[in-house]
Amino acid sequence: MAEEILIIGGGFAGLTAGVALAEAGRRVRLIEQKPYLGGRARSFDYAPTNSVVDNGQHIFMGCYHDTLRFLKSIGTQDRIRFQPRLSVTFLDTKVGKTSLVCPRLPATWHLLAGVLRSDSFSVSEKLQVLRLGRALRTRGGGRPPDFERLTVDEWMERLGQSARLRRNFWDLLCIAALNEDPQIAAAAVFEPVLRLALFNAADDSRIGLASQGLSACYTEAAAAFIRARQGSVETARDVTAFQLAAEGNAASPEVKGIQSADGSVIEANTVISSVPPFQLVRLLPKEVIARFFPGLPSMRPAPIISLNLWFDREVTDLEFAGLRGATIQWLFNKGKILADGGHYVSLVISGAHDHIQREKDELVSLALAELRQFLPAAQDARLVHSLIIKERFATVSPTAEAVRARPAATTPVRGLFLAGDWTRTGLPATIESAVKSGYTAAAEVLKAG
Numbered sequence: 070m071a072e073e074i075l076i077i078g079g080g081f082a083g084l085t086a087g088v089a090l091a092e093a094g095r096r097v098r099l100i101e102q103k104p105y106l107g108g109r110a111r112s113f114d115y116a117p118t119n120s121v122v123d124n125g126q127h128i129f130m131g132c133y134h135d136t137l138r139f140l141k142s143i144g145t146q147d148r149i150r151f152q153p154r155l156s157v158t159f160l161d162t163k164v165g166k167t168s169l170v171c172p173r174l175p176a177t178w179h180l181l182a183g184v185l186r187s188d189s190f191s192v193s194e195k196l197q198v199l200r201l202g203r204a205l206r207t208r209g210g211g212r213p214p215d216f217e218r219l220t221v222d223e224w225m226e227r228l229g230q231s232a233r234l235r236r237n238f239w240d241l242l243c244i245a246a247l248n249e250d251p252q253i254a255a256a257a258v259f260e261p262v263l264r265l266a267l268f269n270a271a272d273d274s275r276i277g278l279a280s281q282g283l284s285a286c287y288t289e290a291a292a293a294f295i296r297a298r299q300g301s302v303e304t305a306r307d308v309t310a311f312q313l314a315a316e317g318n319a320a321s322p323e324v325k326g327i328q329s330a331d332g333s334v335i336e337a338n339t340v341i342s343s344v345p346p347f348q349l350v351r352l353l354p355k356e357v358i359a360r361f362f363p364g365l366p367s368m369r370p371a372p373i374i375s376l377n378l379w380f381d382r383e384v385t386d387l388e389f390a391g392l393r394g395a396t397i398q399w400l401f402n403k404g405k406i407l408a409d410g411g412h413y414v415s416l417v418i419s420g421a422h423d424h425i426q427r428e429k430d431e432l433v434s435l436a437l438a439e440l441r442q443f444l445p446a447a448q449d450a451r452l453v454h455s456l457i458i459k460e461r462f463a464t465v466s467p468t469a470e471a472v473r474a475r476p477a478a479t480t481p482v483r484g485l486f487l488a489g490d491w492t493r494t495g496l497p498a499t500i501e502s503a504v505k506s507g508y509t510a511a512a513e514v515l516k517a518g
C-alpha cells in the first residue's frame with residue numbers, strides 16, 4: 070500500500086489537500102488540534118438563542134473557482150447560495166440607501182453598466198471608476214514601477230480615485246476582502262481582487278452566502294470523503310513539533326514525522342502543514358525558520374470582530390449591506406440568510422486593531438448606536454441577546470513585507486509541504502486562497518511521487 074501522507078490542520082486548506090490526495094488514490098491521515106474541524110471558518114450550535122452561529126460571517130464570490138470545485142467534489146456546493154448578479158446595498162446616514170446592481174452582460178460591461186446606473190456614485194465618481202477599469206485593462210494593468218511597495222490607498226489615489234470614493238466604496242471592498250485598513254494593506258493583494266472579482270466575468274462578481282452554518286458546508290462532508298478512501302481524520306490531537314532528520318543542521322533537512330502533545334510520534338516522509346504562520350514558527354526548529362523561512366516571524370495578525378445581535382422583531386429586510394462612515398463595515402441579516410434564522414443580525418468590524426481590546430459591553434453599545442442610525446426599525450426594537458466573537462488571529466495582515474514573505478507550497482525541507490490561506494497563492498487570505506493552497510500542495514506531493 071502507498072505511503073501515508075500526513076496533513077496537519079483541518080481548515081479549508083488541509084481538508085482540500087486531503088480530498089485532492091484521496092481523490093488521486095493516496096492514503097491520507099489528517100490531524101487537527103481542536104476537537105472540531107473548520108479552523109477559522111466554522112460554526113457552532115448556540116443554545117441561548119437556539120441558533121447556528123458562524124465564528125464570523127463569511128462571503129464567497131463567484132470567482133472562488135477552486136472553492137466551488139472542492140465543494141462539488143464533496144457534494145455540498147448547493148449549500149452556498151449565490152445572487153443571480155452582483156447586487157450590493159450601501160447605507161449612509163446622510164444619503165440613505167443606495168445600491169450597485171450589475172446586469173448580466175459580458176465582462177466588463179456588467180460592472181460599467183452597473184456603476185453608470187448606480188445611485189451610489191456621483192457623475193465624477195462614475196468616471197473615476199471607469200478610468201480605473203480602463204487602467205486595469207492596459208498592458209501594465211495600472212501598476213506603476215513601485216507598485217510592490219504601494220498600499221491600497223496610495224494605489225487608488227494614483228489611479229485617480231478621490232478621497233470620498235475611496236472612503237465610501239474602495240475602502241469597504243478592501244477591508245472586506247483583505248481584512249486590513251487600505252492605508253496598511255499592500256496594493257499587490259488588492260489587484261487580484263479587482264481583476265478576478267470585479268473586472269472579470271459577471272458570474273465571478275456574484276456574492277454567495279452559506280445557507281447553513283459554515284461547518285455544515287464542508288467539514289464533515291470532506292472528512293467523510295477522505296475516510297471513504299482509506300484515509301483518517303483525527304481531531305483533538307495537538308501537533309507540537311515536526312521531526313526532522315539532523316535537526317535542521319544539515320544542508321537539506323528532511324521531515325521524518327510529527328510529535329504530538331500526548332508524547333506520541335507519528336512517522337511520515339511526507340507532511341503537509343496547513344497551520345497558520347503563528348503556529349508554524351513553533352513547530353519547526355528556530356534554525357530552520359531563520360534559514361529557510363526568515364520572513365515568517367515578522368508576519369502579524371489582523372483581527373475581526375463579529376457582533377451577533379438578536380432582537381425582538383425584524384430590524385431590516387435587507388440581506389446584507391455595507392455601512393458607510395461607521396465603525397461597523399458590514400451588516401448581515403442572518404434571519405434572511407439562514408432558513409429560520411430569527412431576528413438575528415451579524416455585524417462585522419474587519420481590520421479591527423483599534424477595537425479588539427474594547428470590552429464586550431462597550432462593543433454592544435457601539436453596535437446598537439450605529440445600527441439605530443442606519444435602520445429606523447432598530448430604534449424601537451429590543452435587544453434580546455448578544456454574542457461578541459473576537460478573532461484576534463483572523464488573517465495575516467497583508468502588508469507589502471508580509472506579501473513578500475509568503476512561502477511556496479514546496480519547501481527546502483524535503484518532504485514538508487505548506488498550505489494555508491497565508492502561503493504564496495497570489496490571493497488575499499480568503500477561503501479561495503486556502504483551497505487553492507490545498508490543491509497546490511496536493512499537486513506538489515503527487516509530483517514528488
Ligand SMILES: Cc1cc2nc3c(=O)[nH]c(=O)nc-3n(C[C@H](O)[C@H](O)[C@H](O)COP(=O)(O)OP(=O)(O)OC[C@H]3O[C@@H](n4cnc5c(N)ncnc54)[C@H](O)[C@@H]3O)c2cc1C
Binds near residue numbers: 124491498503
Ligand atoms: C471572522 C472571519 C471572517 C472571515 N471572512 C471571510 C470571508 O468573508 N470570505 C473569505 O473568503 N474568507 C474569510 N475569512 C478568512 C477564512 O476564514 C480563512 O482564509 C480560511 O478559513 C483559512 O483556512 P486555512 O485552512 O488556511 O486555515 P485555518 O482555518 O486556520 O486552518 C488551520 C487549522 O490548523 C489547526 N492547527 C493549528 N495548529 C495546529 C497544531 N499544532 N496541530 C494540529 N492542528 C493545528 C487549526 O486548529 C486549524 O483548524 C474570514 C476569517 C475570519 C476569522
